Amino acid sequence: MDLLNAAAGPDTADLIKDGSEATFMADVVEASQETPVIVDFWAPWCGPCKTLGPLLEEAVTAAKGAVKMVKINVDEAQMIASQMRVQSIPTVYAFYKGQPVDGFQGAVPGSEIKAFVDRVIEAAGGESPGGQLDDAVLAAEEMLADGAAVDAAQTFSAILGEDPNHAAAYSGLVRAHIAAGDLEQAEAILNGAPAEISTSAEVEAAHAQLELAKQAADAGPVGELKAAVEADADNHQARFDLAQALHANGEVEEAVAQLLELFRRDREWNDGAAKAQLFTIFDALKPNDPIVLNGRRKLSSMIFA
Numbered sequence: 001m002d003l004l005n006a007a008a009g010p011d012t013a014d015l016i017k018d019g020s021e022a023t024f025m026a027d028v029v030e031a032s033q034e035t036p037v038i039v040d041f042w043a044p045w046c047g048p049c050k051t052l053g054p055l056l057e058e059a060v061t062a063a064k065g066a067v068k069m070v071k072i073n074v075d076e077a078q079m080i081a082s083q084m085r086v087q088s089i090p091t092v093y094a095f096y097k098g099q100p101v102d103g104f105q106g107a108v109p110g111s112e113i114k115a116f117v118d119r120v121i122e123a124a125g126g127e128s129p130g131g132q133l134d135d136a137v138l139a140a141e142e143m144l145a146d147g148a149a150v151d152a153a154q155t156f157s158a159i160l161g162e163d164p165n166h167a168a169a170y171s172g173l174v175r176a177h178i179a180a181g182d183l184e185q186a187e188a189i190l191n192g193a194p195a196e197i198s199t200s201a202e203v204e205a206a207h208a209q210l211e212l213a214k215q216a217a218d219a220g221p222v223g224e225l226k227a228a229v230e231a232d233a234d235n236h237q238a239r240f241d242l243a244q245a246l247h248a249n250g251e252v253e254e255a256v257a258q259l260l261e262l263f264r265r266d267r268e269w270n271d272g273a274a275k276a277q278l279f280t281i282f283d284a285l286k287p288n289d290p291i292v293l294n295g296r297r298k299l300s301s302m303i304f305a
Contacts, residue, residue, distance in 0.1 A: 016060060029095065042074065062084065098125065133159055133169070146177075170189075172188045212284055221245065240273060267302075267303075282295060
């Protein structure tokens with residue numbers, strides 16, 4: 001995609017500048033007629049400002065001209081700060097067409113800053129970097145669904161080059177390696193997940209898929225396990241192994257049915273292994289998958305019966 005091969009974009013000096021009361025009209029009000037301008041009200045003595053400012057600059061730079069930024073030292077621009085009703089710092093406002101359109105106060109996480117910048121760009125009719133990356137993720141997911149695991153992995157890697165904390169791309173890269181049969185590399189990637197996204201739903205789903213892929217490598221023959229269960233319906237280990245073998249064969253709904261039956265017969269067997277395995281399968285699927293919705297409903301009805 002063009003995004004992944006884009007040039008460096010405008011010079012940072014054109015995107016980010018120090019403003020003052022004398023330049024506010026030109027730098028913010030007039031400039032925002034064409035491009036949204038984010039104004040960071042800060043002061044040298046403000047500790048949180050020292051963290052927020054660089055994160056804002058990073059997000060604005062990544063937008064490659066879709067938004068600009070002006071930094072206003074409130075100690076030197078008290079009249080502007082008063083007019084904007086800046087009561088505490090850091091305070092951030094976004095201007096478009098000469099008017100404030102969004103803003104926030106206080107230090108916020110990097111993910112929220114990126115979302116704020118994306119929101120400002122989109123409000124002005126532009127396409128945010130986050131939106132472009134999401135489009136790239138969808139393209140990579142299609143490659144993966146079509147069996148092109150190597151191409152998908154390359155695209156996911158390129159996306160992570162743009163945004164190392166893109167949870168969906170990180171999850172996709174792991175799943176691409178799982179699809180290619182390289183479970184060791186998939187696990188290494190998961191172990192190196194940035195702390196900011198390590199507990200995200202996408203990365204947790206990749207964890208679950210890796211666990212299921214490992215189980216599949218050791219899954220027994222479905223026919224023999226079915227026979228063992230039919231011979232003794234209370235052979236819980238055989239039923240649990242059958243569920244793993246069914247899942248390995250792509251028979252996910254049947255695997256869930258066997259685990260639900262095992263839970264119904266003995267929910268405490270093997271330290272609640274049936275319930276834990278069900279949650280692993282659910283986590284590996286999309287939350288709105290019918291197998292997940294039906295399985296969770298049936299499990300809940302048994303838990304609260």
